[in-house]
Amino acid sequence: KEKIIWKNAFFNEKKRAQKKVEEYIQEYFRKIKIKKESDWFSIYVNVITSQYDPHTNYFSPKEKEIFDLNISGQTEGIGVELQDDKGFPTVVKLISGGPAWKNKKIEIGDRIIRVAKNVNSESKNIVGMLLENSIRLIKGKKGSKVKLTIQKKNGFIEEVILTREIIEKKEIFAKSVIILDKNDDKYGLICLPEFYFNPKNKNGRNAAKDMKKIIQELKKENIKGILIDIRNNGGGSLDSVIKIAGFFLGKVPICKIGKPNKKKKILKSHENKVLWRGPLVILVNEFSASASEILAAAIKDYKRGIIVGSDQTYGKGTIQTISSLNRFLHFNEELGSLKFTINKFYRVNGSSTQLKGVNSDIVLPKKNTKNKFLKFMEKNQTNPMKWDCTDPIPSIRYYYKNLYIENIKYKSIKRLKKNKDFITIYKTMQSLENQFPNEKEFSLNWETFFYENLKIKKRNDSLKKLRNKLNTFGTKTFPLYYRIFSKESEKQKEWKRNLNKDFYDISECINILRDFNEIPQQ
Incomplete structure (x- = not known):
């Protein structure tokens, strides 16, 4: 039965x-x-x-617009996120403070069926159109008006006129929080998801400006150390990362750029004054790439701080530039742009980060051991460039003695081994995940498939319970107290809530910063 x-x-x-x-x-x-x-x-x-290397791409005009939004975090529009629902551009999110949010007439679930680029032009039916083409019609210059015909969730049709504004993609911007330990000592955590910049406006918002402001404000709070989280940071502006590295290193060479077997150009920071001289930890993972690797490598090679996280970073050691094709071919219509690789960058020790990335000083246990089965790093891409090296930059000034750095690493490794309960949970999670390595074959017999699927479901439920236990245990074991720095936006509140899921990694980084305070600075 x-x-x-x-x-x-x-x-x-x-x-x-x-x-x-x-x-x-x-x-x-x-x-x-x-x-x-x-x-x-x-x-x-x-x-x-793609036959030349993984980072040479052609951008159509609309793809270039999307790229500019992603790298700058800013666009001109009405502040809605749309999703294609069987041909209907459907509102799935209203961006707080945007024109649509302030108007109060547009709700999540509403469909946009017609668009007039301005109030005097004829409305165009966008039902069935590719979503990216619909979005291009809705977007426009700041201060201009757009007329939308909305089909409400109840079926009623309504016209709405909105004035376009600058919309910010706040999730990519740098943000900070102050962490208090059990002694009420303060530590600054800075999350930098991207080295963003505005390709169309050199004076626009960029990562270096925001980081400088955050560090200055954190210093006013008399913090004891800074933790910079660049996990999942895929890179961005080369100029920004050179400036940011200079905040911690001063006026020194940060990296070299050039072609293999050719003369290399040294890129220096022009920061005359070191903005932060205290303890520094950089938190990385396998998705920390390109500009993130320049920062991590410079901090490591100068022995300015400790790199914590995965075995190695992504391994993208190439530099790209973007050129409009209209520069070469004179057409009235937009031809799009080409992003192509022009150089490789090299660490001050002479090594390229291509394929090899940057190795962490302290490797943290992985919460998701399945990552080792996924082929997502530069070395796994199609036609990646080879690793090579060049001459190191002579006379590098080290900020800390190697003995001090090794002592901090030893203390951290000792702490990690001491937390047996954590290690037990990790090993249990690993054994559960390894029960079902990436399966390529599935039974077509319904009964066999059903029971196999049931086993996977039970395993996933067990993993979920273990992760919750890990987070709860971490909160009890490392009693740190978070206090948000600066005015809370919705994105900051969301980020603050997610910090609790990351308690173990962040807590160990804070412990490392505390160890720094026990050694004299060079």
């Missing part, structure tokens, strides 16, 4: 899954059919460019 119930449940689920797959395939082919020649041209050209 139980078997029959399970069999019926399986076949009901099978029908639902088949319907979802059918809808997905129909939607996929609908989007394929409405793609224009320019869209296919972009796909075709990128097949060719």
Whole structure:
């Protein structure tokens, strides 16, 4: 009887899954059919460019707009996030403080069915259009007006006129928090998700300016050390990372750039005054790439601080530039842009970060051991450039003696080994995850598949409980107290809540900063 119930449940689920797959395939082919020649041209050209290296790409005009938004964190629009729901641009998020949010007439779930670029132009039907093309119609210059025809969730049709404004993608901007330990000593945690800059406005918002302001404000709080979190930071502006490294190193060479077997150019920081001379820890992972690796490498090579995190960073040691094709071919219409690799960068010790990345001084246990099965690093990409090296920069001034750095590393490793409960939980999680390595084959027998799927579900439930236990245990074992620095935005509140899930890594970094205070500075 139980078997029959399970069999019926399986076949009901099978029908639902088949319907979802059918809808997905129909939607996929609908989007394929409405793609224009320019869209296919972009796909075709990128097949060719990818044969040179993973970071040489052609951007169509609309793809360049998306790139500029991602790297600058700013765009001009109405402040909504849209999702394609079977051809209908549907509102899934209102950005706090944006024109749509202030207007109060647009709600999550509403559909935008027509757009007039300005109030005097004719409205254009955007139902069935590619979402990125719909978004381009809605966006426009700051201060200009756009007329939207909205289909409300209740079916009513309504016209809304909005004035476009500068919309910020706040999640990529630097943010900080002050951490108090059990002695009420203060430590600054700075999260830098990207080395952002504005390609169209050199005086616009950028990572270096924001980092400088944050460090100055943290110093007023009499902090004992700074932790910079650049996990998942894929890079960005080379100029910004040179300036940021200078805040901690002063007026010194930060890296070299050039082509293999050719003369290299030394890039120096022009910061005459070191902004922060105290203890410094850089937190990295396998997704810390490019500019992140320049910062981590410089801090490590000068023995200015400790690098903590994964075995190594991503391993992207190449530099790209973007050029508009209209510079070379004079057409009235936009031809798009080409992002292509022009140089490699090298650490002050002469080594390239290409493929090898930067090794952490202290390797933290991984919470998600499945990462080791995923091939996502530079060395796993198609046609990556090879590793090479050059002459090191002579007469490097070390900030701390090697003995002091080794002593801090020893204390941290000793602490990590001492926390047996943590290690036990990690090992249990690892053994559970290794029970089902990335399976390529699945049984077509419903009963076999059902029971295998049931085992995976039970394993996932166990992993979830263990992760919760890990977080709870970490909070009790490392009693640190978070106090948000500066006015709280929604993004800061969300970030602050997520810090609790990261308690173990952050706590050990704070312990390392405390160890720094026990040694004299050179």
